[in-house]
Amino acid sequence: MPRVGLNQQIVVREAARLADEVGFQQLTLAALASRLGVALPSLYKHVRGADALAQKLSALATAELATEMTTAAAGRAGGEALRAMADAYRDYARRHPGRYPATQRVPDPTDPEHVEAGTRAVGAVYAVLRGYGLTDDDAVDATRALRSALHGFVALEAAGGFGLPREVDRSYHQLVAGLDIAFRSWPSAGAGLARSA
Amino acid sequence: MPRVGLNQQIVVREAARLADEVGFQQLTLAALASRLGVALPSLYKHVRGADALAQKLSALATAELATEMTTAAAGRAGGEALRAMADAYRDYARRHPGRYPATQRVPDPTDPEHVEAGTRAVGAVYAVLRGYGLTDDDAVDATRALRSALHGFVALEAAGGFGLPREVDRSYHQLVAGLDIAFRSWPSAGAGLARSA
DNA sequence: CCGTAAAGCTAAGGCACTTAACCAAGGCTG
DNA sequence: CAGCCTTGGTTAAGTGCCTTAGCTTTACGG
Numbered sequence: 001m002p003r004v005g006l007n008q009q010i011v012v013r014e015a016a017r018l019a020d021e022v023g024f025q026q027l028t029l030a031a032l033a034s035r036l037g038v039a040l041p042s043l044y045k046h047v048r049g050a051d052a053l054a055q056k057l058s059a060l061a062t063a064e065l066a067t068e069m070t071t072a073a074a075g076r077a078g079g080e081a082l083r084a085m086a087d088a089y090r091d092y093a094r095r096h097p098g099r100y101p102a103t104q105r106v107p108d109p110t111d112p113e114h115v116e117a118g119t120r121a122v123g124a125v126y127a128v129l130r131g132y133g134l135t136d137d138d139a140v141d142a143t144r145a146l147r148s149a150l151h152g153f154v155a156l157e158a159a160g161g162f163g164l165p166r167e168v169d170r171s172y173h174q175l176v177a178g179l180d181i182a183f184r185s186w187p188s189a190g191a192g193l194a195r196s197a
Numbered sequence: 198m199p200r201v202g203l204n205q206q207i208v209v210r211e212a213a214r215l216a217d218e219v220g221f222q223q224l225t226l227a228a229l230a231s232r233l234g235v236a237l238p239s240l241y242k243h244v245r246g247a248d249a250l251a252q253k254l255s256a257l258a259t260a261e262l263a264t265e266m267t268t269a270a271a272g273r274a275g276g277e278a279l280r281a282m283a284d285a286y287r288d289y290a291r292r293h294p295g296r297y298p299a300t301q302r303v304p305d306p307t308d309p310e311h312v313e314a315g316t317r318a319v320g321a322v323y324a325v326l327r328g329y330g331l332t333d334d335d336a337v338d339a340t341r342a343l344r345s346a347l348h349g350f351v352a353l354e355a356a357g358g359f360g361l362p363r364e365v366d367r368s369y370h371q372l373v374a375g376l377d378i379a380f381r382s383w384p385s386a387g388a389g390l391a392r393s394a
Numbered sequence: 395c396c397g398t399a400a401a402g403c404t405a406a407g408g409c410a411c412t413t414a415a416c417c418a419a420g421g422c423t424g
Numbered sequence: 425c426a427g428c429c430t431t432g433g434t435t436a437a438g439t440g441c442c443t444t445a446g447c448t449t450t451a452c453g454g
Contacts, residue, residue: 003401003450030441041443042402050442106357140363141371144350147358148372152349153341160303161344166337174338175345178379185378186371200419200432227410235433238412242432247411 004038011036011046012056019057019098027098029053054102059114061099062107065092066121073124077131079180085128086150086176093154100154132183142186149179201235208233208243209253216254216295224295226250251299256311258296259304262289263318270321274328276377282325283347283373290351297351329380339383346376 014036019027029050033040047053072088073081093100107118125143134142153175155161162168211233216224226247230237244250269285270278290297304315322340331339350372352358359365 006401028441029443038401039403040441041404041445044443045401104352104356104358106360137363137367140361141368144353144359144365144368145346145372145375148349148353149342149346150349151353152345152347155301155352156341156345156348159301161301162341163303164337166334168341170334171338171341174383175342178342178383179375181379181382182375186375203432225410226412236435237410238414238435239433241412 004036006036006038006042006046008046008056011043012053012060015053015057016060016096016099019102020096021098024098024101027054027057055105055108055111055114057099058102058105059107059111059117061096061102062114062121063117064096064099065089065103066117066124068092069121069124070127073128081128081131082180082183083173083176085124086172086179089150090154090157090172093158097158100158104151129183132186134183134186138187142183145182146179149175201233203233203235203239203243205243205253208240209250209257212250212254213257213293213296216299217293218295221295221298224251224254252302252305252308252311254296255299255302256304256308256314258293258299259311259318260314261293261296262286262300263314263321265289266318266321267324270325278325278328279377279380280370280373282321283369283376286347287351287354287369290355294355297355301348326380329383331380331383335384339380342379343376346372 011032015027015032018032018035022031029043030040032053033043036043043053047056068088068091069085072084076084103121107114109115122143125146126139129139129142129146132142153172157168162171208229212224212229215229215232219228226240227237229250230240233240240250244253265285265288266282269281273281304311306312319340322343323336326336326339326343329339350369354365359368
């Protein structure tokens with residue numbers, strides 16, 4: 001009876017906080033409702049359902065991540081920019097273990113903010129790659145490679161996939177260094193391997 | 198009343214087939230039971246529950262993947278071995294979209310077969326990296342990098358994360374070529390970037 | 395001051411997992 | 425060959441989650 005005064009913003013933001021605490025998979029409408037001091041069905045006044053909430057959460061997290069990546073790369077170029085962005089990426093994933101998985105969801109084409117966030121994230125990567133002289137098809141390939149490497153590492157780390165005692169920070173640093181090397185000789189790399197085959 | 202003659206093997210294998218058809222997330226005990234012509238609770242005579250089934254499925258898929266990776270790399274060395282293994286990896290993930298995600302689960306220490314499968318997979322990667330002269334800490338870093346890149350790419354591809362029309366095969370080929378380049382100058386790569394920073 | 399849209403609520407149904415308790419099939423043993 | 429008892433099946437029942445329907449009440453605008 002007493003109105004809590006919710007809206008979609010508040011609901012999604014609280015979902016993000018909750019997800020970071022309990023994990024993306026464990027984010028449940030029931031827990032969210034109780035956290036907000038409201039009965040579960042009341043949430044449907046603000047989000048269409050569990051799936052839509054995940055989509056909105058994805059938009060939020062993607063926007064945040066894009067901003068942090070952009071900020072990290074600002075004022076830097078080449079390997080320095082690459083490393084700064086990579087560090088920002090992993091940092092975000094570790095600070096927000098519940099939001100990060102949401103960023104992997106493909107943007108909802110009907111949600112302009114979501115699409116814009118995705119575009120910004122890709123744009124940040126493109127900007128860094130321009131510092132390596134990569135454009136067009138090469139830039140597309142390199143973007144996919146960079147996203148793959150960063151996401152893969154962060155995902156494996158989060159899943160506890162790195163069992164050995166070797167420091168994970170050092171491995172990440174080395175991975176980024178390897179990307180730097182690869183991007184320096186990018187267009188020729190494929191040709192080179194093809195030639196040797 | 199008529200015995201169907203199930204056992205854990207049959208249940209897990211059928212779960213794998215079903216997962217490949219409907220997706221890992223959609224793999225449900227209800228669907229599996231109906232597929233096997235049995236009432237749902239009957240499954241509990243063969244697996245401890247849904248989570249245990251996922252674990253067994255992970256063991257199965259990891260073993261299969263390890264075998265295919267090992268086979269691909271056999272008789273090859275250097276960049277050729279790397280590319281063959283990488284192709285086998287992505288191939289498996291695409292042929293078995295339901296099993297592949299299960300391989301990311303960390304092996305159950307109490308299941309010897311699962312542990313052995315994981316060891317074999319890592320061993321296959323190690324063997325390829327030995328061809329680059331990488332051992333010890335360098336090999337650990339390189340293994341993590343390779344796993345990250347391959348898993349990341351495959352995961353993004355499966356999630357539909359590659360929107361642009363640029364051919365995905367070509368991007369993958371380029372990624373692997375980049376790894377080849379990076380591994381060639383692996384130990385020095387980190388130092389190089391550090392020096393330039 | 396009143397009407398109404400929006401924000402809450404309760405009730406109820408569906409689907410998934412799990413446990414409990416019971417029953418039949420069939421191999422092993424006496 | 426009979427009967428026990430393990431094993432693989434069954435139905436029933438409970439929990440948790442998501443969702444929809446329909447009702448109530450708040451609070452704002454005219």
